[in-house]
Amino acid sequence: MKVVPLRLQPGADLRGALDAWMGKQEAQAGCLISAVGSLSVAELRLAGASEATVILGDLEILSLSGTLSRDGAHLHISVANSNGAVLGGHLCPGSLVRTTAELVIGLLPEWRFRRELDPTTGYAELGISQRD
Template identity: 40%
Template sequence: MASGGITAHAVRINAGEDLVSSMKKAAMSAMERSGTSSAFVMTAVGSLECVTLRMSNHTKEDGSSCNDIKEWKQRLEIISLVGTFDPEGFHLHMSVSDKNGNVFGGHLMAGTIFTTLEIVIGAIKNVNFSRLHDPATGFKELAVHPK
């Protein structure tokens, strides 16, 4: 465990912009300005015209597991957006709702802003994030290091 002071970096991402690359750019700027390699989503509101989410441990009809990827090509409201950024990548989860109030969520893969994304990125001073292979999960997982 490591801790440090938090700085908040607010940004508005405009209509038509790529969701993931814009957030990564904002997070990299926040880390650079704060002199750290750790960032996270403090809050986010906005809307999308499309989004791609990965479902975790979806079960196929034959009973085997996979991680299905689903895409919605419609206007959606962002209900929640959480996750972490490091210089090598990110881990973000998102929930969105459609025009009828149905909510969908999963691991964020891609998206395009419809009207706006108002996001506040937090950066933790004196803490560095990286991703290391975890043999227990088979994935690169978050590693937290005091600076």
């Protein structure tokens, strides 16, 4: 595994930046190792929901985990508001960095991740293969 640190600036779209960054990598598989920072807007798809919920305010990133591939990511995030209330779900585009997002990403050069429609779930799920 190759470990790469990444810092996103205020105003960056967290999901969009991760997708764009992964698209430029030679590796075709990655994962989030750690993430800290804050958001001013969080767009989360909550469990069982079909649409994103928009949360506005000063939000601390408590956790961010998931897989990265060139054709999309599957990321879950939990955030706390200024009262300490926590909410989590799928990270959607439009989640904006407030002060910083400090990420540590693991790239897996021996593997290839891709998103494939799974007829059982109806979602683009993780396809895994070894690289030649």
